[in-house]
Amino acid sequence: MTIQESKVELIEEFEMFDDWMDRYNYIIEMGKDIEPLADDLKIKKYLISGCQSQLWLIAELVDGKILFKADSDAIITKGIAQLLLRVVNNRTPQEIIDEDFSFIDMIGLKEHLSPTRSNGLTSMIKQIKLYALVFKAKAQQQL
Amino acid sequence: MSIDIDKIRADFPILSTKVRTKKLVYFDNGATSQKPQMVIDSMTNYYQQQNSNVHRGVHYLSQIATDAMESARENIRKYLNAASVEEVIFTKGTTESINLVANSFSKVFITEGDNIIVSEMEHHANIVPWQMMCKEKKVELKVARVNDDGSLDIDYLKSLFTDRTKLISLAHISNVMGVINPVKEIISYAHSNGAKVMLDGAQATPHSVIDMQDLDVDFFAFSAHKMYGPTGVGILYGKKKLLEQMPPYQFGGEMIDKVSFEETTFNVLPFKFEAGTPMIAEIIGLSSAIDYMQEIGIQNIADYEHELLEYATSKLEKIDGLRIIGDTKNKASVVSFVVKGVHHYDIGSLLDQFGIAVRTGNHCAQPLMKSMGISGTVRASFAFYNTKEEIDVFMEALNKALNMLT
CATH class of the missing domain: 3.90.1150.10 (Aspartate Aminotransferase, domain 1)
Known part of the structure; x- marks a missing residue:
């Protein structure tokens, strides 16, 4: 599935929900499904600190594609992080650099990404992009 | 009723x-309260009919604006039962009021080796200004403990006082828990040990009758916006004999007496602490909020x-x-x-x-x-x-x- 296809799939999934409660139940379920990070990975190095909730993000480059893992102490933050990762996981650095993340608006979760919300999600997007830039730079150095 | x-x-x-x-x-009233129409109207009316810069203007509108602002100060004095209008300083809020005292009180009353006391339950605004001052002045910052139920550990608090304790700054009411501290008891204990007391009254003024002379508190800070008034204005109440000895906090217009390049002398209280054009409309809004609360x-x-x-x-x-x-x-x-x-x-x-x-x-x-x-x-x-x-x-x-x- 291309990055575009996975965005469309996500948007269509959310269009099926009649009300906010279904939407949030889905996010909460997604948050519950996510495999928790081992405690020894929940360290400062991976922490994206928000004033409201904490979020950990880990990335590695495997065969030219980035694999992300995330976890949070708040389940809604964790669920939304999982949504983001569904789109950006297993993509090349360039694909992530080119992504504008406007699909978040389209699934009605914009309020969770306002810079004043301080749940770490806005910083998570920045961090995802930063990882992509670093992996791209590293790959170019090796060429 | x-x-x-x-x-x-x-x-x-x-x-x-x-x-x-x-x-x-x-x-979410603890963060900020909503505003009644009466407060909104008082500010609109000021801009529609009274707006002018205050003090020293010779023209009609400037007189009206000055009168409106100064009668607001008198209204606030009455509400606080402060002994004099000179004790009612306009600031931009509780945070600035605390910063003002941390800055100016320490310049004359605190020296290296002294200590001051805050508590574990304070809002950051009543911690960080003191922490910075303590670092600069090489003064110890002592911290009073909170019990499991959220009350202050009073015995421990009393044990923190030494003959070098110059001030204790405490929340009147905790912004997190709503716990009301026994401030009268603490004030009288502090005074008997020669220490001054500042109260962060931000959460107290929306909910309780307060009386500066009855409390005998040395400094009291609060914000208008938590008590149905506008943002951008707050009060520092301070005892006149202390304020008089304290140097100004900021410098500029309004707060001066005579200025030359060789020397500047400062205005009298309360203007000494009010550099620049004040937040006139907001001051009038605060006074109107007090009227509204008192009506109820x-x-x-x-x-x-x-x-x-x-x-x-x-x-x-x-x-x-x-x-x-x-x-x-x-x-x-x-x-x-x-x-x-x-x-x-x-x-x-x-x-x-x-x-x-x-x-x-x-x-x-x-x-x-x-x-x-x-x-x-x-x-x-x-x-x-x-x-x-x-x-x-x-x-x-x-x-x-x-x-x-x-």
Whole structure:
């Protein structure tokens, strides 16, 4: 599935929900499904600190594609992080650099990404992009 | 006299706001209160009919604006029962009031080797200015402990005083828990040990009758916006004999007497501490907010809010796994809680979907969170325009949210 296809799939999934409660139940379920990070990975190095909730993000480059893992102490933050990762996981650095993340608006979760919300999600997007830039730079150095 | 809730609610236009499709339930009064039409009108009227720069203007409008501002100061003095208008300083809020004292009081009254006291339950605004001052002056910052129920450990607090203790700065009412501190007892103990007392009154003025002379407090800070007035203005009350000895905090117009490039002399109190053009419209708005509260009766407000607090507390206590943070008898209408296994951000996000505004997080009181062993709370804070019906809506939403989350 291309990055575009996975965005469309996500948007269509959310269009099926009649009300906010279904939407949030889905996010909460997604948050519950996510495999928790081992405690020894929940360290400062991976922490994206928000004033409201904490979020950990880990990335590695495997065969030219980035694999992300995330976890949070708040389940809604964790669920939304999982949504983001569904789109950006297993993509090349360039694909992530080119992504504008406007699909978040389209699934009605914009309020969770306002810079004043301080749940770490806005910083998570920045961090995802930063990882992509670093992996791209590293790959170019090796060429 | 009881409260005419329908009439009161009609005075606050914002209360009829719809949040998406739901009726707004505003329980974030501890962060800021809503404003009655009377306050909004007083500020509009100022700009429509009185606006001019104050003091020293010879023209008609400047006189009117100066009179309006200075009669507001007198109104605030009466409300505080301060001995003199010279003791009522306009600042931009509680934070600036505390910074002013930390800066100017320390310049004359604190020297290396002294100590000052704050408590674990303080808002960051009543910690950081003192911490910075202490670093600069090489002064020890002592910290009073909080008991498990959220009350101050008074015996421990008393044990912190030494003959070098120059000041204690405390919250009158905790912004996180609503716990009312025994400030009169502390003030009299501090004075008997030769220390001055500053109170952070930001959470006290919306809920209680306060009297500077009765409290015998040395400094008292509060913000208009938490007591139905506008943002951008607050008060520093200070005893005249202390303020007179303290140097100015900021420099500029209004606060000077004579200026030459060789030397500048400063204006008298209260103007010495009010550099630059003041927030005239906001000052008038604050005075109008005080009039509004007094019309209803501050004791009536306190009594009604106490009813709301007891109603909410009794309902919250029935929820499994819910723990109220700050469980003392003597509380203002603030209730903070945590629920076992559920994050405060999740609860707050879902309550928002139900149209309910609460505050979640550490409430700018990270040291208190640490001492309580929690990362944050959900805080509902009630004002006299809230109702038991709103608390019912809140409880139903909270139960639904917890069902979704567990």
